[in-house]
Amino acid sequence: MALTPDEVAKLAELARLSIDSKDAESTASSVSDILHMIDQLKKVDTSAVAALSHPMDLAQRLRPDEVTESNQRDEFKKIAPSVERGLYLVPRVIE
DSSP: OOOOHHHHHHHHHHTTOOOOTTTHHHHHHHHHHHHHHHHHHHTSOOTTSOOOSSSSOOOOOOOOOOOOSOOOHHHHHHHSSOEETTEEOOOOOOO
């Protein structure tokens, strides 16, 4: 499927993209090449290929579920602009 520069200009307008008229020819050629490649991919027989959720059949390495950092809550509260009952107070943004 080959696109003309006029079709590219119309698609660009619909997509709210700005394509210069002097670039429309090269853009039409590039998009046509992509559409041609997609047509070729559609012709490939994939009926014998099982669907995969991931291309590599690997198990996720798991790490132990243990605390690795110390509790620094009191130090963070000291440098916070405003804290009340252990919660950080922020300015209201919605009236």
